[in-house]
Amino acid sequence: MASVTILLKKEKANKAGEAPLYLRLIRDRKTQYIALGLRIRPADWNEELRRVKKSHPNSTRVNLFLAQKAAEAEALSLDLEMQPEPVALKGLKKALSAQSSESFLQYFTRYLAALERAGKMGTLDKASAVYSKLRTYLGTKDLLFDEMTVSFLRRYERYLGDERGNTVNTIHSNLKIFRKLVNDAIQEDLITPAMNPFLKFKLRLEKTTKTYLSEEELEKLWQLPLPEASNLFHHRNLFVFATYAGGIRISDLLQLKWANFSGSHVRLVMQKTGEPVSIKLPNRALEILQLYRQTGANSSDFIFPFLKAGRDYTQPRVLFRAIASATAYANKDLKLIAKRAEVETLISFHSSRHTFATRALTKGMPIEYVSKLLGHSSIKTTQIYAKIVNTKLDQAMDVFND
Structure with a gap:
């Protein structure tokens, strides 16, 4: 019969200082390890007793779990040992891993x-x-990691498309989160790499069209007469500012304060990526800021008049709702502004990023700089715009066919 020991692998501690617990199986001088799906601080582990100390907030519950898993391993080992043809140690590990599979839902x-x-x-x-979609699909059932197979993913993909009416790209974004969680669980040694169904299941993605404004369309927006101090006026200014100021996301623009402006540069930490960026503002962006510069303005004041002064936005949920509401309002107004300016391109505020990128590349800015200003984690994302610019150049050469 295999000997069973519970071990804390301190060398596999994560950034929080928590190390994973394993079952160690030894038989015929061969060793196998099974992750138990639990992490604790080494200070809470009694190495001699192979138990969690009382200093752990759930010590009683964890110790019962460990005792149960050790007992299950010993019992299964004995059962398999008594079979006519004894099962190899790897077979014992496989059988125990199936019993110890972590809940994907949890x-x-x-x-x-x-x-x-x-x-x-x-x-x-x-x-x-x-998560809500998956919960609806499963009903009252749980979903273990070892149940997330290629066949399960195919069934769920059909469910999202046929019954939920999700597009290919929406399904992609849903399953991409599944893939991330599976990879995270592998990194934490909760499951083995062999249990990853995404090694065989490939996510599908359809190409989307990036909407952006030409120089002429952007100028039409800028020259459109609008009542000063109206929301249409402010939303137009915000959009045009973004097209000149590195395609700053609206979530960052709304939070921009005078403290972020040096007189020539805007310096901020992007909310989405956490990356710092410094952007030298061209003349038109500076011109727009002058429309909002008031005598006696404090460095803590918001530049653009959308978030309310004096409101406490330190709670992430409060800030998120305020930004989501302001973004929806801006997108609604942009459609009206484009119509008044006789711009046929259907735009949202995100189009300001696409417009900046295509304009910057067309004017000869190196793609590495464009990528940095946009805050892309990979230059591959920025290369999409380079393809757009190349297509525009190819079309321009068609004049010689006339």
């Missing part, structure tokens, strides 16, 4: 809680919607 809820603690409200809202 892991998902822990991920949502971590997003809440980190204040990542945008990501939390998207991930919560994905």
Whole structure:
């Protein structure tokens, strides 16, 4: 019969200082390890007794769980040993791993809680919607990691498309979160790499059209007469400012304060990526800022008049709702502004980023600089705009065919 020991692998501690617990199986001088799906601080572990100390907030519950898993391993080992043809140690590990499979749903809820603690409200809202769909599909059933197979993913993909009416790209974004969680669980040694269904299941993605304004269309927007101090006036200015100021996201623009402006540069930390960026403003962007510069303005005042002065936005949920509401309002107004300016391109505020990128590349700015200003984590994302510019150049050469 295999000997069974519970071990804390301190060398695998994560950034929070928590190390994973394992079952160690030894038979015929061969060793196998099974992750138990639990992490604790080494200070809470009694190495001699192989138990969690009382200093751990859930010591009683964890110790019962560990005792149960050790007993299950010993019992299964004995059962397999008594079979006519004894099962190899790897077979014992496989059988025990199936019994000890982590709940994907529980892991998902822990991920949502971590997003809440980190204040990542945008990501939390998207991930919560994905979790809600999965919960509806499963009903009262749980979903273990070893049940997330290629066949399960194919069934769920059909469900999202046929019954939920989701597009290919919406399905992609849903399953992309599943893939992230599976990869995270592998990194934490909760499951083995062999249990990853995404090694065989490939996500599908359809190409989307990036909407952007030409120089002529952008100038039409800028020259459109609008009542000063109206929301249409402010939303137009905000959009045009973004097209000149590095395609700053609206979530960052709304929070921009005079403290972020040096007189020539805007310096900020992007909310989405956490990356610092410094942008030298061209003349038109400076011209727009002058429209909002008031005598006696404090460095803590918002530049653009959308978030309310004096309102406490330190709570991530409060800030997220304010930004979401202001963004929806801006997108609604932009459609009206474009119509008045006789611009046929259908735009949203995100089109300001696309407009900046295509204009910058057309004017010869190196793609590495464009990527940095946009805050892209990979230059591959920025290369999409380079393809757009190349297509425009190809079309321009068609004049020689006339």
